[in-house]
Amino acid sequence: MNKSELIDAIAARTELSKAASGKALDAVVEAIVEAVSAGDTVSLVGFGSFKSAPRAAREGKNPKTGEKIKIPATTVPKFSAGATFKTTVAEATKGKKKK
Known part of the structure; x- marks a missing residue:
């Protein structure tokens, strides 16, 4: 699964548009990268x-x-x-x- 397929899956499960799903995915990835770069641990139970x-x-x-x-x-x-x-x-x- 690549990024565009993941965006399609998010859009289908959340009833968000593909554009909104793409922005949400980018925001999640960016937040994880920033936190880990700062030395924090990101835990998703x-x-x-x-x-x-x-x-x-x-x-x-x-x-x-x-x-x-x-x-x-x-x-x-x-x-x-x-x-x-x-x-x-x-x-x-x-x-x-x-x-």
């Missing part, structure tokens, strides 16, 4: 939590040359799925083969 986490500096390899490179420390966004989300996905995929 049943769905999951968005937070930022530090990633330590490490040594890597250039895949083309094999040369060792230093990868600097950084902060990355993390998502942890909630229990309801995990259960729903697990039940929906029971018996389905992975591609």
Whole structure:
């Protein structure tokens, strides 16, 4: 599902126009990004939590040359799925083969 398909699904479930649904989706995503960027955790009960986490500096390899490179420390966004989300996905995929 891409963004426009998600907007269509929101519009169908909420009886909002596609334009209003798009604005609402953009506002939600923007609010989550701003909060996580500020170091806050965004918890949506049943769905999951968005937070930022530090990633330590490490040594890597250039895949083309094999040369060792230093990868600097950084902060990355993390998502942890909630229990309801995990259960729903697990039940929906029971018996389905992975591609």
